Structures are given as C-alpha cells and as structure tokens.
Amino acid sequence: MYKDAAQSLGFHQVEVNNFIEREKAQRVVAIHKQTLMMQAIFIIACAWVFADVVDRGIILIWLSLQFLVLSMRFALTHWYFQIKGSTVLNKTFTTLSLCLCFINSLLWGASAFYLDFQQYPQESVFLITINLGIGIGSTGIGGYWLSYFLTYTVTFMTVFMVAFLVGVPEPNFLLAAIFLAFTLYLSKVVYVAYKGNIQNLLLRKQNEVLAKSRTDFLAAASHDLRQPLQALNLFLSALNNGSSDNTQILKQLKSSTHSLNALLNHMLDVSALDADSVEINIQPIAIDNILDELKERFSHAAEKKNIELVIPKTKDWVCADKVLLERALANLIDNAIKYTVEGQVAVSVDEQSEQAISISVRDSGIGISDEQQQHIFDEFYQVGNKERNSEHGVGLGLSIVKRICLLMNINILVDSHPESGSLFSLVLPKADKPATAPQPTQQEKLFDSDLNNICALVIEDNKNVREALCSQLALWGMEVLAAESEADIGKLVIEAPKPDIVLSDYRLVDCTGVEAIENLQALYGTTHIPSIIISGDTAPEVIDQVKASGYTLLHKPVKPAQLRAVIQRKLFQS
Template identity: 30%
Template sequence: MSNPPPKTILNKNKLSAKKTDREQMILAERIHIIFHQPLLKILLLGQGITVGITVIFLWGTVAPELLLVWLAWMVVMTIFWGGITLYYRHTLPPPQKAKRWAYIYLCSGLLLGATWGVTAFWPRVLADPSATVFLAIVVFGITTAGLAVFAPLLPAFYAFTMLSLVPYAIHFFIEGGKLYVTLGVMFLLYLLIILIIGDNMRRTLLESVLLRFENMELVNDLIKKNTLAEKAREQAVQAGMEKSKFIAAASHDLRQPLHALGLFVDALESRIRFPEVRKIVDNVRLATATLSDLMNGMLDISKLDAGVLQPVVSEFSIQPLLDRIAIEAEQNASEKGLRFRLRHCRAVVRSDSNMLDRILRNLVANAIHYTEQGSILVACRYRKKNLCIEVRDSGIGIDKNKLEKIFKDFYQVDNPERDRAKGHGLGLAIVERLAKLLGHTLTVNSKPGQGSTFCLCLPRVTNLSPTLEMPPSPPVYLDDVAGATVLVIDDEIMVCEGMADILTRWGCKALLADSAETAWEQLKANGLQVDVIISDYRLRENKTGVEAIECLQKKTRQVFPVIIVTGDTAADRLREANASGYHLLHKPVSPGKLRSLLSYLLNDSRTEFSDKKSNRPLA
C-alpha cells in the first residue's frame, strides 16, 4: 500500500502567504518536499548499506584506519541527516526560516559529495582495477540516487554531484592511460547528463509548486469572494429581517387606529343627520376600506410566508366554482364595455376550493383591470391527468423582461406613479404563493399589445362521480347578539371606546379591560358572568390575550367563547396566534364580520372550538 502524499506547507501557512514573500514561500515549499518525500528513509538506509559494502570490499586494499575514519564520518553524516529530517517533520518550520534550512541543506550536499569524492584519491585504489570499477559503479549509483534528494534545490544538487564525480574525472586524467582517460571522459559525460536531468526535474518540480501556488491563490480568492458573498447574504437576510420587523411593527401600529377608525365610522354613520355629512363619512369609509384592503393584502402575504395557511384538499366539480366567479366577473366586465366568456367544463379536480377560488378570482380581476377593450375568456383544457384553467385577455400585455417581476410584492406593470385606484400590486404575489402552496403550476404567456394568458394546472380526478359538488356553504345563524355580555380586553383606549360604542348599539353589555387583572375585576363585578370575550392578541408588558384568557378561565373554572383580534403580521406572531385554537380576526375588523362571528358564537355553543376547550380539564 503506497504512502499518502505529504501535507504541503501551503496548507499550514496559506494565511501567512499574504504576508510572506512569494519566492520565500516557493523555497520553503521545495525544502518541505525534500524532507517529506517517502523515499528519503529508503535512500538513507541504502546509503548506510552501500557504505558498509564499500568498507568490506576495500578492506585490504585501502588502509584500515582510513576506512574506519571514513566509515565513522559517514555514520555521523547519516545520523545527522536522519536527525534533521525528523526534526523538520516534527516542527515544520515557518517559511521565514526557509533560507536557513536551504543553507543547512547546501552544506549537507557539499559534505556528502566531498565524502564520496575523496575516495578517488585513496592510495592504491587506482592500482587495483576491480576496486576502481567498484567505486565507479558506487559513485554512479550514489549520484543517481541523489537526484531524488537534491534536485529540488539546484545549488545543493550541483555541489553534491560535482564533488562526487569531478574528483574521479581529475584523478583519471592525471593517472593517464587509455583506460583511465576513457573513464574520465565517461565521468564527465555522465556528469553533464545527470546535471541536465537534475535541472529538468527541478523545473518540473518548480512548475508544480508554482501551479500549486496559483491554485491556492485561486482558492483563497474564491474563499474571500465566498466570504464576502456570505457576508452580503447575511446582511441581506438581516436587512430583510429588519425590514420584516419594521413592516410588522408599522402594520401593527397602523392597524390599531385603523381598526378603531372603522368602528367609529360605523358608529358615526348611524348618527348622520345632514346629507353633506354623509358624503364626508362615505369618503372616510372609502379611504378606510382602501387602506384596509392594503393591510389585508399584506396580511395574506405574511400568512402565506409564515405557513399559517394550510390547504384543505378535496375533490369537487370545477364548474360551480367557475359559475360563481363568472357572476361577479360579467358585471365588472360589462361596466368597462368588455365581453366576458366562460366555457363549460365537467372536470372534477383535487384542490382546496377556497384557495382555488381566490386564485381564479384574482386572475380574472387582473385580466379585467388591464383590458380596455375586447374580451376575457376563461377556459379549461385537459392535459394528461391535469386540468389547465386558462384566463385570457386582450389587454395591454406584458414585456418579456417583466414577466418574472409581475409576481413580486407591490409590483405593477403600468403604474409607475403608484395610483391607488389601480390597486396595490399584491394580487399576483398572493396568487403565486397560493399556487405553490397547493402544488399547482402557474405559467403566463404575454406580448405587449396582444394580451396575456395565465394558465393554472391542477390535478383532476379521472373516475368522475356525478354526485360531487362544491363543499356546502356554512350555515347562517340568526342575528341575535342583543342582550349578550361581552368582555373586551385591549390596551388601546380608543379601540375599547369604539368597541363599547358599537356593542352598545347592537344591544350588548360591554365590559372593558386593558389587562388580565382589570378583566378579572370586571368579571367579579359582573358576577363572573360573560357570554363572549374579545381580546387583542398583544397586550402590555409582553403579555398576550391568550395568556389573559387562560388566566381568567383558570380563576373562574369556566370556558368562554373567545375571539382573538390581532394587528400583527410578523410570521412568528401569526403562528402563535393561530396555534391558540381560538377564533382569530385581523385588524382592521369590519363591524359586519365581527357581528357575524359574535352571532355565530352566541347561537351555537357546540362549535368545534367549544367542544375542544370544554373537554380540557382545568386546574
């Protein structure tokens, strides 16, 4: 099994590479490669064995004391080389010390080369042809092996190779004779060849190191860019969160007075005596309704983003739903001089009927809004197991580069001046979110001046059942709220006053409180009798209406019908309020909707909510 490649010094010091000279880093990397090459141990062991064999072979030819001194020096050199190798691998010196290690390495090459070169001048060696040939082979082998060790650092390689081979060539030429001159020439040729090979190895290694540096720089640049991108993303997320918090806070603060304003307008309308006052009140009501529409659109977006709305999927015939949409659409289209057409469809689909109704109503209303002449067509097409409902218009159309933008919040195709009469730009944003929530595919094709086609594809049921109809409408309850005692908990004085006025006009008895404590006092003063509790969700001191109601029910050991009214649009607040299990209304609440829900709770004490709460034991 082969040894894994050594870790490069670039990995450990990549951060300091910015502060260190590039050439110094390259030198440090080359030295690092030398001391971490897997063959180094084998070469040191091979040199030790070669030295031993040389001493044995030349014993008797060379003076023993000379051989023993040479052997001792070689042992010292081998131990020294092995020691500095272990030290380097253990400490992994920083690039700043690369030159010092290069000098150590150069000196090692000089000493080792000279130690082998001195054998050329041993007495009586050249007199013995076998000893001469043996040493020539040994020196050739040692210098060849030195390629792997010294080639990464060219000065050390030159020193080792030349000090090993040149002494033999000089000695051969001095000795003279055909044999020794030939050997001298061979040594010089071999020296030239091995120097060329060593230089090529050095260049290859240097190119590899440079390429590694370039890759590392690219990686560092990529890391830097990714870091900047991540920071930018985090800043964008943070900005988005801050924006959401701001919008949620602003929405809550706006909904409070808007809710009270709606109550006061309703109260004022019943007291109008002069026609000119009615006109003013009607304008105020219209302005309030416009602002309420905007707030409700933002609330729908927040609900969808928070995951509060969950589809209730069922199988139903699509035609009754389309017929109901057509009744309203035909009237709106005729007011603009447009023709509305609906093609009959017998398909049965699988979806949430309320959400699907909302999607199609928005698409049809959008088509009528942006069409000045011509017609609007709603038609269905079968595509395999799906039903595709198309809403076509002959309106202004949309540029190709704007098609993706039309589903963004507050974006409007032809309203740069932000004319409120042209809507708020939330309809298609809600449509897209609802389609994604239902898992339906929504596409749009359009050309400027040629109209647009919105296509919604949803699953259809192939095994048709003739009895399938739209879900039944909820039962209508009698409007008998008069005589009811209603506890209102809200820390806004003007909301309490508005609620008190409207409840009094409905014939109800209103108990007003701004906290759980004052609500308890009101309950005790009224003999613990109350028919319905209407509470704001967010109260003072970080308390919630749910907590206040739980406290009251625990103290009275009673379960009351509850309506939670909230002006929050923050995702977490919506989830908390929705999880309470109580009936939830969002500010601004129209008096009609409030009275309808109040009547529902008073007429039917066996609602699902009441059953759930009454089965829960109280402490």
C-alpha cells in the first residue's frame, strides 16, 4: 500500500516507509497508555461482577494473568519508546507486543467459557457489552496499526463465537451470528480508517515536501536568474560607456542571454509537465533514429571535454512518445557529459524481457551517494555543485526526466556510487517494427516558406515588447499591425485588412489574449484566424485554458528562429 501511495504522490519508497513508520509509532504510543488503563478498568469491573457467580480461584487466576500481561505490555512500550528512544514499530517490538496482545485476547475470550449465559443473563449482558466495547475501543490503535486490531480484537471475538457455537451451556447461533457480523463490520471500519489515515499522513507529508520544494525552487531560481541578469547589466553598462571592444561584449551578451533563455526554458518545461498540458503520442518508435540524432547533437560537447561518447546502432523498437523519449535521453546524456571529467559516456540498449527494452546511459563521472540519490530528481538539486556553476546546468534536467517517465508510465532505474560513475536506465515496452514505417507528418516538416506580404496583428500591452516584436516581424517582410488593448482592436477592424495571423500576449490591460482573439474573430465574422499566445505566465490554469482554446502557446522569451518556425507552421496548417 505504501508503494502505491508513494508512486501516486511522487515520493521515494524509502522516504515513505520511514515517514509512515515514525508517524504510526507516534500515534500508537499516544493512544496506548489510555487503552491499557481502560482495559485495566474493564478487567476489575468484570472480576467484581463475576465474584459471586464464578469460582473465586478461577477469577483470581484470570485477574492475575490479565494484569501481568497488561503490566508487561506497558513496561515493553515504556522501555522501548521512552528509555530506548525508538521512533518506529520495528520487528522485535511488534513481535513481542502482538504476542502479549494475543495472550490478553485469549484471556478475554476464555471468560465466555466460565459463565452460564442462561443462568446469569444480567452478568452475560455485561460481559458481552464489555467485550463489544473493547472491540470498538481497539479501533483507535487499529486505525494506525492494523496488525494490533487483527491480533487483539479478532482473536477474542472469534473465541466468543466458538463459545456460542459449542454451547455454554447450550449453543446460541444468533449470538454467534451477531458477533461475526460485528467483527466483520469492525474489521471493515478499521481497514478503511487505516487506509484513510495512511493517505492523510502522505498528503500532509506531500504538502510539507511541496512547500519546502517551492521555497528551495524559488531560492535557487532567484540565484540562477540573477547571475546572467547581473552579467547583462554590466555588459550593457560597458557598451553605454563606450567600450572599445564591442564585438567581444556582444559575444558575452549573447552568452548571458543564452544562459537566461536556457534556465527559463527548463523552468517552463517543468511547469508544462506539471500542468499535464503536454500531448502524449505513444506509438512504435525506432530507437536507432533517436540515438542517431543524439549522437550528432552531443558529439561536439563530448569531444570538447575529450570524453568518448559511445552510442550504438540497434534494430529495436519501443512504444513511446518520440519527442518525450528523445528529451529524456538528451537530458541524461547531457548530465553524464557535464559530470564526467575523463573516460566515456556510453549508451546501451538491452532486452530486459520479451516485453521490455532498457535504454541506459552510463558514465565514468563523479557518481552519486545513496543519500544524494534520494534528491537527484528534485528541482534545482545538483551533486557537487554548491557554488551553482552554470556550466554544470541548472539542476532541472533529471526533474524533467522524472516527469516525462511519469507521463509515459515507464520506470527509471539508478545505479551509482561515489567515484564509480552512474547508470541511468529507462525501461520501455518493446514494440514490433511496423510493416510500413510511419512517415513524417506535415508538422514535422521544415517550413522555409516566405513571409513577405503576410499580415500579422500583434496584441501586446508592454510597449518595449510590442515594438521589438513588430520590428522582428517587419525584418521578415511581414506587414505588421499593432494593438495595445481590446479597444485598439475595434479600430483596426474598421481601418485595416483582416490579419493572416495573430500574435497576442496572454495578460492584457482589459482582457486575456484568448478573449481578445475570440472577440477579433467575432468582429470579422470568422471562426478561425491562425493565432499564437505568447506569455510569460506559467500557471497551470493558464496553460490549460490556452490549450483548451486550440491556440498555440509560446512562453517568453521566444527565440526568433522558434517564433518564425511556429508562425510558418500555423500559416501552413491554415
């Protein structure tokens, strides 16, 4: 059960087990003392009521054994948690405690064999009521320690049912049936409570982890965003002061801008994956096609560090989303190269079973300790990069890989030790090669069409962004119309021709970009004008709304080449 809950909430299995066991122990100990006190009171009450109807010697023996076992249970719990300072219900404590509970339960059950239920009806009702009460009382601990309820309550209830069926003095099938029904009912209640309590504990833990994660995320993001911005400010100041080496400064400005774009794009990837706005297209994929692209992409980086990059040829096919699988493997290879000083980074493809293929990335880098492995998939967490050196990335690569694996419902395995390198493996379902290999779709083709005389409408309330975007579109030969708000759109409809494509910010002065485009289409009496929403807002609800509208969403900052490709694609599709 812990495992399923852990996977659904994204926890590490070890972390879940430790957390649950600690919380269970804490709650059991908190209830245990009061439970023992109530059981002691019930024992004394039963002995007092039965003093005149049951042999005094039997009562004395029963009373002594009950209090002996209760004392041992109390002493065991006190020694284990108060003196020894343990925080979990380990195997030794559990075994001893449940054995004592079992003896206690048998002693309660034995009481049914020493009372004539027909001759002493009042005492019989009292005994049955006490035992039903004990059963109900045990649900408190049972809600966190299911084994306790099963060992303690179910045992004596079962013994009572046996007594009713055997006959003390005569069989009573009705009482046996009532006790059976009550036992089943209590068991169901306790099991539901146990599952609910575990889930609540996990949700509480998740909230704590998410709160800390968001705090760490913002702190790390703030640091990593400030670094290239600081560099940009200094380089711009140097240009403003008339530096003689403008070419070098422009090169450095470009490098700082690239770092800033890379960080923002990684953050947007995380946001998009969390918002579940990524469309997944699972189909048979030739692994070789992906590996060829990755080899071409990372060969230069490996050569630059004098690292051997080994990427094999393979005829295997898997079921996956090509874009997501390539992104996950790219992040793994990129990480491997960054954290390898010498040696090699090797990709391997192995058949794990008749139904599964594993694609692994092995490096001879610094390795990862067991403790660090609990956090490597967290946002902005990096091994051996406390100084936040941007050359080692920003710490979002593995976090994205984890999200991709969850989306495609595949396993990722990690095998690593300090100074011994690391091995990351993706386990995917095997696929047969299709009779006819899938052809590239129109969206996957390269669009090099001319944009001359294409009319574009830019809706943007930020003056600097609006002017920069209009200038870039004009450089591509496009006719550009500009609007700051929805009010400007009404004037354009009267004075200007219908645009071929619309580029709009999401958050405008008087409405959202989605609303502005829909109103524009209504004014022109059409249901479709190719449209692109360009936004700096990464909130999941924004991503979901734009996705539902059918418009293309791009996040700021957008590289000109990417923007042009998307514009061409939208025009081509229309």
